Amino acid sequence: xxxxxKKSTRVLPREVFLSHSHKDKAFTAKLAEELRRHGIAAxxxxxxxxxxxxxxxxxxxALERCDWFIVILTPDxxxxxxxxxxxxxxxxxxxxxERIVPLLVxxxxxxxLAWPLATLQIIPFxxxxxxxxxxLRIWGIGYRP
Numbered sequence: 001x002x003x004x005x006k007k008s009t010r011v012l013p014r015e016v017f018l019s020h021s022h023k024d025k026a027f028t029a030k031l032a033e034e035l036r037r038h039g040i041a042a043x044x045x046x047x048x049x050x051x052x053x054x055x056x057x058x059x060x061x062a063l064e065r066c067d068w069f070i071v072i073l074t075p076d077x078x079x080x081x082x083x084x085x086x087x088x089x090x091x092x093x094x095x096x097x098e099r100i101v102p103l104l105v106x107x108x109x110x111x112x113l114a115w116p117l118a119t120l121q122i123i124p125f126x127x128x129x130x131x132x133x134x135x136l137r138i139w140g141i142g143y144r145p
Contacts, residue, residue, distance in 0.1 A: 011099075012139050017066035018044035019086040021076035027105055028072060034132055038141055063089055068099045070135075071117070072125075074106040078113045087114045101138065103131060 020028040032042040069090040077083045090096045103125040125131030133143040
């Protein structure tokens with residue numbers, strides 16, 4: 001009797017969409033840099049939209065192209081109409097089913113942004129290295145200092 005090896009259900013992202021308030025751009029840039037350093041492509045608006053490009057078109061194209069969605073939760077994100085629009089789009093898109101990852105960076109009222117977020121596993125990210133380690137674990141990637 002041989003043992004059967006369980007198939008991994010982890011799916012590595014082709015590209016991750018980082019939804020965030022512009023007031024959290026320093027954290028977002030640091031997260032994107034770390035994801036890329038670990039082999040994960042990441043898209044966020046400050047880095048990827050040139051001044052003359054149409055914001056809505058570029059955000060829409062990125063939402064269509066990316067296969068994972070991370071929302072950076074802070075009080076500023078909860079107040080942001082753009083984060084609310086992006087998370088609403090992701091929650092309605094079946095491609096993101098079980099591929100939406102909320103990161104709690106600062107204490108905030110998550111339900112005010114989108115009530116379904118409260119039903120998802122939220123990764124505490126107040127300690128950056130610990131949060132990054134847990135995030136990478138979703139994809140079976142170990143943290144590399």
